[in-house]
Amino acid sequence: MKTKCGFVSIIGEPNAGKSSLMNVLLETKLSIVTPKPQTTRKNVIGIYTKENVQIIFVDTPGIINPNYELHSSMMKNVNESLSGADVITAITDVSRIINKFDKFEKLILGKIQNLNQPKILLLNKIDLLNDIKETLPIIDRIEKYKIFNEIIPVSVIYSNNIDRYLDVLIKYLPENPFMYEPELLSTEDERFFVSEIIREVLFNELKEEIPYSTEVLINSFKERENGKWFISADIIVERDSQKVIIIGSKGAKLKRIGMIARANIEAHLGKEIFLKLFVKVRPKWRNNKALLKSLGYK
Numbered sequence: 001m002k003t004k005c006g007f008v009s010i011i012g013e014p015n016a017g018k019s020s021l022m023n024v025l026l027e028t029k030l031s032i033v034t035p036k037p038q039t040t041r042k043n044v045i046g047i048y049t050k051e052n053v054q055i056i057f058v059d060t061p062g063i064i065n066p067n068y069e070l071h072s073s074m075m076k077n078v079n080e081s082l083s084g085a086d087v088i089t090a091i092t093d094v095s096r097i098i099n100k101f102d103k104f105e106k107l108i109l110g111k112i113q114n115l116n117q118p119k120i121l122l123l124n125k126i127d128l129l130n131d132i133k134e135t136l137p138i139i140d141r142i143e144k145y146k147i148f149n150e151i152i153p154v155s156v157i158y159s160n161n162i163d164r165y166l167d168v169l170i171k172y173l174p175e176n177p178f179m180y181e182p183e184l185l186s187t188e189d190e191r192f193f194v195s196e197i198i199r200e201v202l203f204n205e206l207k208e209e210i211p212y213s214t215e216v217l218i219n220s221f222k223e224r225e226n227g228k229w230f231i232s233a234d235i236i237v238e239r240d241s242q243k244v245i246i247i248g249s250k251g252a253k254l255k256r257i258g259m260i261a262r263a264n265i266e267a268h269l270g271k272e273i274f275l276k277l278f279v280k281v282r283p284k285w286r287n288n289k290a291l292l293k294s295l296g297y298k
């Protein structure tokens, strides 16, 4: 039997639903999803294998105009994923695209219009529209650019039209042998997922700009004699005032963050862990190239 296998880059603006899409396709929660934009900072690989098809999805940070070195690194990740892709999937929040079409045109269409790979556009969040017909003028407008091979309205969180997307995607996927074992879900290691889970809790528990000023560094990740895993991590912030907020009065906030993170990590790893969190101040880490490098950024 002939097999199909290839890389699919998932790109789009912040909050479009890129990470949700990958999670729905893989029927698991690999990539962190929050109501806040710019949560995903590094590319996350998710591998879908069914029958004779293997799709290596690459979830990417939302495309923005960079303000920090951190953002430049995030955009490098997007570009890398695009250049390695066999098929490109762009996804946009259809309920908001009308009011921000110029931005969509410049950031998304501009970025991919000269690339050669097949391109699919998902108009996401159709559940937020009063009538599916509202997508028609948008589709007309985007079709004029002749960038996309297919434009598909979907609702990722309701799995609406996702089957159709998969069918179309598979059509454009090249014939190749599988690259990975069919059981493998990701090439990312557990340390990465653990740090992402902690970051997700920070995004959910902290207000305004604080989550954007945080990063998580796993210091140790080892099995102890009693079978319980010991994980210690630094939560890196930019200012003392942020450290004070994260720790909270009598350490209550950090305790809560640790409790939620531990439960989520245990659910992910399927085993009990012991989690120790420290908060450390690294002024302006988002603009410090050397520090970014030590945190795994390009």
Ligand SMILES: Nc1nc2c(ncn2[C@@H]2O[C@H](COP(=O)(O)OP(=O)(O)O)[C@@H](O)[C@H]2O)c(=O)[nH]1
Pocket (backbone or CB within 6 Å): 012, 013, 014, 015, 016, 017, 018, 019, 020, 021, 032, 033, 034, 035, 036, 037, 038, 039, 040, 062, 124, 125, 126, 127, 128, 154, 155, 156, 157, 158
């Ligand atoms: N109403 C609605 N919300 C969605 C849909 N897909 C994603 N979202 C929400 O949009 C927000 C951003 O999703 P996320 O996957 O993190 O977007 P990303 O920044 O592009 O990775 C989250 O609150 C999701 O629950 C959808 O189909 N309908």
Ligand SMILES: [Mg+2]
Pocket (backbone or CB within 6 Å): 018, 019, 020, 031, 032, 033, 039, 040, 060, 061, 062
């Ligand atoms: Mg994301």
